[in-house]
Amino acid sequence: MKKLAKSPWMLHYDASSCNGCDIEVLACTTPKYDIERFGIINTGDPFQADILLITGGVNSQCEGVVRQLYEQMPNPKVVVAVGICACTGGVFKDCYNIKGGIDTVIPVDVYVPGCAARPQAIIDGVVKALEILEDKRSHYTEEKEEEKKEEG
Ligand code: SF4
Secondary structure: OOOOOOOOEEEEEEOOOOOHHHHHHHHHOOOOOOHHHHOOEEEOOHHHOOEEEEEOOEEOOOHHHHHHHHHHOOOOOEEEEEOHHHHHOHHHOOOOOEEEOHHHOOOOOEEEOOOOOOHHHHHHHHHHHHHHHHHHHHHHHHHHHHHHHHHO
16 A cells, blocks of 8 residues: 555444444444544545545435435545445345445445455455545646646
8 A cells, every 4th residue: 555645534424234233333433443544534524534444325315415425525535335335225225215236326436245345345445445435636737737837
């Protein structure tokens, strides 16, 4: 993993999960798995977040919230779908109110399968997301510099 330019802040949202995957996300923040060793800070504020970690599929009630959280996060940002429900809708995908996985509403960068997703797999997914985030940051800076040159 590359050295990060800035500590990434992570927002966790439970879209419609059974809470199985949420417990595993919580386990990642305990000293046993210690996701903070990568410099990650867990936040409840979408305006400060770089990584959106979502569990559960999208249903008609949470669809607007998922979209809003994503739009509130500053660019560049990455989304990690945790668990098979977040990836595809999982065991709930044929329910009348389920739209499907998170990517039916917002773009997803990393898919972490499993039911429930294991803490090791979640951490692996977040590390992949950090690499994607660094890549997006470098392109984002280049794009901003080009925009400035064109403006002035
Ligand atoms: S993937 Fe399994 S544990 Fe996770 S939210 Fe879906 S049903 Fe629950």
